[in-house]
Amino acid sequence: MLYWSWDPSLSVGIDVIDSQHLRIIDYINELSVARNEKNKEDVTQILMNLVDYTTTHFAFEEELMKNAGYPLSDSHKKVHEAFISNINNLVRQHEEGRDVTGKLMSTLQIWLTNHIKRDDKDYAPYASKMLNPGWLKKTLGRFFG
Secondary structure, eight states, rough: OOOOOOOOOGSSSHHHHEEEEHHHHHHHHHHHHHTTTTTTHHHHHHHHHHHHHHHHHHHHHHHHHHHHHHHHHHHHHHHHHHHHHHHHHHHHHHHTTTTOOHHHHHHHHHHHHHHHIIIHHHHHHHHHOOOOHHHHHHHHHHHOO
């Protein structure tokens, strides 16, 4: 059973961003499975992958907003930075042996739902005007190699 399923209300209308958000949800579901199986090694690996992917997604999104001329890109970036700081705190607690997986999954689900529906949908009209296959391919390659 999935911890969290993609919901069309989470779509920002930009396929590349939606697919990245979906991948983050997949990581959260993988984390749930590893937690239920009490597989600490898998939890650690998935957690590291999730943090790495989310950080890369944020950087891609910030580049997209900047290139699109989104006027609130600086404040959006600060929201990302605060979130990453919070997640890194949970990672440290995990590394200290605490089981923060449930709290992490809940935090991610609540934060991402609100962030996508509010903040990300705000920049989508700006970004969709400037997306083209050449820019997308070049930029995706730089971030997701």
